[in-house]
Each structure stands twice: as structure tokens, then as C-alpha cells.
Amino acid sequence: MPSEQVENYLKNIYKLQTxxxxxxxxxxxxxxxxxxxxxxxxIKKLAEEGTLKHTPYKGVELTKEGEKLALKIIRRHRLWxxxxxxxxxxxxxxIDEEAEKFExxxxxxxxxxxxxxxxxxTMDPHGDPxxxxxxxxxxxxAYPLSDAKKSTTVRVVRVSDTSSExxxxxxxxxxxxxxxxxxxxxxxFDNSLxxxxxxxxxxxxxxxxxxNIFVEKI
Amino acid sequence: MPSEQVENYLKNIYKLQTxxxxxxxxxxxxxxxxxxxxxxxxIKKLAEEGTLKHTPYKGVELTKEGEKLALKIIRRHRLWxxxxxxxxxxxxxxIDEEAEKFExxxxxxxxxxxxxxxxxxTMDPHGDPxxxxxxxxxxxxAYPLSDAKKSTTVRVVRVSDTSSExxxxxxxxxxxxxxxxxxxxxxxFDNSLxxxxxxxxxxxxxxxxxxNIFVEKI
DNA sequence: TTTATAGTTTAGGTTAACCTAAACTATAAA
DNA sequence: TTTATAGTTTAGGTTAACCTAAACTATAAA
Numbered sequence: 001m002p003s004e005q006v007e008n009y010l011k012n013i014y015k016l017q018t019x020x021x022x023x024x025x026x027x028x029x030x031x032x033x034x035x036x037x038x039x040x041x042x043i044k045k046l047a048e049e050g051t052l053k054h055t056p057y058k059g060v061e062l063t064k065e066g067e068k069l070a071l072k073i074i075r076r077h078r079l080w081x082x083x084x085x086x087x088x089x090x091x092x093x094x095i096d097e098e099a100e101k102f103e104x105x106x107x108x109x110x111x112x113x114x115x116x117x118x119x120x121x122t123m124d125p126h127g128d129p130x131x132x133x134x135x136x137x138x139x140x141x142a143y144p145l146s147d148a149k150k151s152t153t154v155r156v157v158r159v160s161d162t163s164s165e166x167x168x169x170x171x172x173x174x175x176x177x178x179x180x181x182x183x184x185x186x187x188x189f190d191n192s193l194x195x196x197x198x199x200x201x202x203x204x205x206x207x208x209x210x211x212n213i214f215v216e217k218i
Numbered sequence: 219m220p221s222e223q224v225e226n227y228l229k230n231i232y233k234l235q236t237x238x239x240x241x242x243x244x245x246x247x248x249x250x251x252x253x254x255x256x257x258x259x260x261i262k263k264l265a266e267e268g269t270l271k272h273t274p275y276k277g278v279e280l281t282k283e284g285e286k287l288a289l290k291i292i293r294r295h296r297l298w299x300x301x302x303x304x305x306x307x308x309x310x311x312x313i314d315e316e317a318e319k320f321e322x323x324x325x326x327x328x329x330x331x332x333x334x335x336x337x338x339x340t341m342d343p344h345g346d347p348x349x350x351x352x353x354x355x356x357x358x359x360a361y362p363l364s365d366a367k368k369s370t371t372v373r374v375v376r377v378s379d380t381s382s383e384x385x386x387x388x389x390x391x392x393x394x395x396x397x398x399x400x401x402x403x404x405x406x407f408d409n410s411l412x413x414x415x416x417x418x419x420x421x422x423x424x425x426x427x428x429x430n431i432f433v434e435k436i
Numbered sequence: 437t438t439t440a441t442a443g444t445t446t447a448g449g450t451t452a453a454c455c456t457a458a459a460c461t462a463t464a465a466a
Numbered sequence: 467t468t469t470a471t472a473g474t475t476t477a478g479g480t481t482a483a484c485c486t487a488a489a490c491t492a493t494a495a496a
Contacts, residue, residue: 088331105319113306
């Protein structure tokens with residue numbers, strides 16, 4: 001049974017691997033806000049335990065075993081988020097922090113009960129896929145709104161879940177999961193987007209915000 | 219914010235105080251399964267922090283502050299137990315262990331949401347009173363079935379929650395909360411009780427089991 | 437080919453909570 | 467009044483996860 005801290009390392013390595021080509025100890029250090037000396041020590045320990053491989057200067061890579069553990073934690077995190085929203089009526093910007101704690105103490109029985117009560121969901125409230133019990137995860141084909149072409153209509157399928165401020169802002173302007181968005185214009189100056197949200201009037205959003213909204217072509 | 223371990227000390231001291239006249243470091247050591255040297259150290263620390271007073275050889279006593287913290291944990295434990303049974307459909311013998319973990323990481327917001335979903339319950343699934351948000355707790359007037367007089371009828375209002383084996387056994391013979399029990403006979407030999415459970419046939423239960431079932435006169 | 441920089445590791449230290457072994461001391465029973 | 471016992475504390479040690487400061491080294495740009 002890995003410790004809470006070990007679980008956090010594995011989870012973050014997994015997530016970083018989907019975004020960055022190299023997951024170095026120093027990148028991890030930055031993400032986890034732990035000194036690189038400490039990360040280095042921990043990586044050494046995890047490599048000895050067989051959950052990952054570290055090639056210095058090339059980055060770490062989870063083993064089958066490590067990936068399985070990481071997906072377990074991510075599954076618990078996302079199931080719990082879904083539960084917070086659907087059963088306890090939390091807002092979507094309040095749940096990430098809560099789930100950070102609960103993901104580590106959920107027993108298998110608990111996981112199964114929640115899965116059942118929610119009717120075996122496949123997405124969490126931000127549109128992230130929930131890994132299944134057998135460890136499979138549906139890759140998300142969505143791309144950031146910032147990459148959408150001018151004059152196209154897209155549908156919001158996922159939103160970055162790490163900033164509750166962002167989530168609050170999106171709710172306030174009416175950007176929620178499954179909304180249709182028409183991309184009217186992209187300003188050359190700073191890549192701001194002028195968009196029209198289905199059933200509402202036009203607004204302008206910054207490039208940084210657009211990078212955190214994931215969409216699919218309709 | 220007290221650590222998980224500190225919370226466990228405070229909770230157990232509170233519970234022991236309701237049962238024993240003296241809560242000594244060695245009694246705590248036994249309950250918590252921690253060496254008395256370690257308990258002694260921790261008690262010293264807690265006394266310095268002002269959550270309890272220790273008079274060597276006389277036992278510890280929680281301060282107002284300490285009692286408040288203890289009741290908070292007990293409230294979270296029992297609310298969570300109730301939630302596990304009512305919302306996630308756990309059996310009453312599976313919940314104590316789960317709640318032991320969750321009681322420490324429940325935020326105020328979480329506590330309030332659960333309280334609301336359950337419609338502000340006053341009892342947990344074993345019949346133990348749930349402390350209210352303001353820190354009041356309804357004292358339980360029940361007494362153990364082992365003290366019930368011969369030829370009286372009583373009602374089960376609470377059951378000791380610490381052994382899941384006991385709870386399973388009680389379910390299997392039909393002893394659940396609010397059941398009426400007629401005490402037919404008490405065997406001199408070992409204080410076994412011959413009882414008739416309302417709507418069922420007579421059974422005999424040991425004194426030890428009877429001590430863990432709490433009843434009220436009808 | 438050199439060298440700055442990014443990435444990594446080592447050395448030495450801290451903290452909270454635990455441990456065993458041994459010494460101490462108040463209380464209650466003889 | 468003595469003394470066994472229950473209760474307590476001290477001394478010295480461990481472990482996991484963290485830290486800073488300093489040294490080391492592969493890679494990529496000059």
C-alpha cells in the first residue's frame with residue numbers, strides 16, 4: 001500500500017507525461033513544490049520499488065505497475081469529484097481541493113459503492129475521462145479552444161480543473177460543458193479570441209483562458 | 219489545525235471519560251495501542267497546547283477547548299457513518315473503520331453538505347447521538363441489556379459499534395435498533411440472558427453480548 | 437570545441453510520531 | 467507502616483519525508 005505522498009508523486013508523473021515530452025526531477029520539483037533534492041531521493045526510492053524508471057537528464061517513466069497505481073488514484077479523484085457535484089451539490093470550482101484529500105483514503109469498497117450510485121460515469125465534472133476499474137482510460141481527442149480555427153463552431157468537452165478562479169469565471173460568462181461556441185475572430189495582437197457562446201452575446205477571452213478550454217469540432 | 223494523530227487522542231480521551239472515572243496515560247496506551255512512553259510524551263505536548271490537563275496518577279481531563287475539538291471529530295465520524303449507510307448503502311458493521319479515516323479530512327463545508335443531505339440527523343446508525351454544530355450532545359439515558367430486570371420489556375436504542383463481528387451477529391439474530399426485547403430469564407451461572415425478540419422466538423445470549431446492547435424501558 | 441545552463445546528487449540536518457529499556461513514584465492492600 | 471503494583475517519565479534510538487547548500491555532469495548553444 002503506497003503512502004499518500006507516493007501516490008501524489010505517481011499521479012503527478014502520470015499527468016505530466018501526457019503533456020510534456022520529458023518529466024525531469026526538476027519539473028516534478030516545480031509541480032509538487034518540493035525541493036529537487038527531496039524529489040531526487042524519492043525518485044530513487046520509487047525506482048527501487050519498481051514503479052518507475054529514471055534515466056538522468058532524460059526524465060522518468062512509469063512502469064506498468066506504476067501506471068496502474070497512478071490510474072487508480074486518478075480514478076478515485078475523478079469519481080469523488082463527480083460524487084461531490086452530483087450527490088452533495090458542490091460547485092465545480094470547489095471540488096478539486098476536496099478530492100485531493102479523499103482520493104488517498106478511499107477503499108476499494110468505497111470506490112465501488114460510489115461508482116454504482118453514480119451509475120458508472122465515464123467523465124468527471126470538468127470533462128476529464130474517469131479511468132475504468134480495469135485500468136483503461138479513454139484518451140481525450142479534444143484540443144484547446146486557442147487552437148480552433150476562425151469561423152468554426154465547436155463544443156466544450158473539457159475544462160482545466162486546476163484553478164477555481166478560472167472555473168468561477170467560466171461559469172459567470174456561461175461557458176459550461178457541452179456548450180456550443182462560435183469562434184468569430186482571433187486578434188493577431190495577443191491571440192485573444194472573440195467568441196459567441198450559444199444563446200448569448202459575443203465576448204472576448206484571453207489566449208491563456210482559451211488554452212484551458214478544450215473543445216471538439218461539431 | 220490539529221494533526222490526525224492529535225485528533226485521535228482527543229477523541230479517545232473524550233470517549234473514555236464518559237465510561238471510566240480515571241483516564242490514565244496507561245489506559246490510553248492500551249486503547250490506542252501505543253506505548254505508554256509515547257502516550258506520555260503526547261499528553262505532555264497536548265497539556266502545553268492547552269487542550270487537556272494531566273494530574274499524574276489521577277488521569278487526564280480535557281479543557282473546554284479540547285472537548286470542543288473532540289466533539290467536532292465525533293460529529294464528523296457519526297455524520298459520516300450515517301451517510302455511508304443512508305446514501306452509499308453500507309451495512310452497519312462496515313462503517314466504523316471507513317469513518318475512522320474520513321473524520322480527519324472532512325472540511326467544514328463537507329460536514330455541512332452531508333448534514334443537509336441527511337436532513338440534520340441526531341443519531342448515527344448504531345444509536346449514538348451526533349453532536350450538534352454548536353457542540354452540544356444529547357446524553358444517552360440508555361443502560362446495557364445486561365442490567366435489565368427479569369420479566370421486563372425493553373427497546374434497543376443503541377449498540378456498541380466497535381466490533382463488526384458483534385454487529386453481524388446481532389443482525390443475524392434480528393437485534394436491530396428500535397426492536398422490542400422481552401427479558402425472560404437471567405441464568406445465575408454465567409449471567410446469560412434468555413430473551414424473546416419481538417416477533418421471533420426465544421434465544422440465549424451471553425452476558426458479554428448483553429453488555430454491548432443498550433436499551434430503554436418501554 | 438568550449439561553456440553556460442539545466443538537471444541531478446550528495447552531505448548534513450530537521451521534525452513528528454513512534455519505539456524499548458530502565459528508572460522512578462503515588463496509591464492501596466497487606 | 468511497609469511494599470507490590472499501577473502509573474509515569476527519561477534516555478536514547480528509529481523512520482519517512484522534508485530541507486539548504488554545495489558539488490557534480492549531460493546537453494545544447496555559441
